[in-house]
């Protein structure tokens with residue numbers, strides 16, 4: 345029986361880089377977590393330990409810091425494109441590079457004082473190979489809650505079903521959304537802000553009969569409002585809020601007191617794209 349090497353990639357994960365722009369008394373801050381993955385002609389290192397084609401992950405980490413100084417960071421998508429293009433262009437053995445970035449937000453408190461955002465994290469994944477370039481922007485941990493306008497009933501039932509049907513429940517989720525841009529020449533900041541606003545508005549304004557329905561409404565809203573977006577993929581954990589039985593204490597509970605359960609949780613996932621468009625799995 346023959347044994348062969350399959351798909352492989354390697355790189356430095358989670359390089360944390362903070363860049364301060366000190367052009368004057370008013371400083372700017374970018375705070376990123378950058379992961380690099382490279383792939384290409386890397387059979388030799390796996391099969392014989394010949395490392396001639398291997399650009400060390402330590403060098404990749406150094407490149408992140410050097411580029412932050414030399415070119416600045418700018419928008420995370422720009423920084424990712426610059427890095428991914430560099431790795432593919434500079435190393436003949438490297439044919440594919442993916443740079444994934446998390447950007448942590450900081451609120452300005454003063455000219456050189458900041459407060460770390462508690463909430464959502466902006467993300468991007470940039471892929472560069474011989475066939476082209478793709479950028480997927482995203483957001484994680486965007487926690488949203490509707491305290492009404494959510495029902496769940498009429499579902500399939502079998503002998504294990506105990507869930508009561510409800511015409512009024514809390515609907516809460518921590519949105520993970522990623523969206524493919526149709527061009528690498530995009531106003532990244534405006535696009536991110538616009539997509540995020542569309543996701544939030546659709547969540548808040550949808551009278552929900554299922555989280556699945558809300559997911560589709562959110563993806564649809566993004567595609568309707570943001571022409572630069574080709575496809576949206578959403579992962580929505582159903583952060584269950586379970587009504588507490590207060591009857592033992594002689595109290596009723598008309599949707600006022602809940603247990604916020606952390607697990608298990610329903611996980612609703614889906615993609616929304618433009619009709620006739622092919623899903624671009626390689627970019628995600």
Ligand SMILES: O=c1[nH]c(=O)c2[nH]c(=O)[nH]c2[nH]1
Pocket residue numbers: 496507553554555556582610
């Ligand atoms: O919006 C929901 N979708 C489900 O598929 C589901 N399943 C479940 O138990 N509760 C819910 N809620």
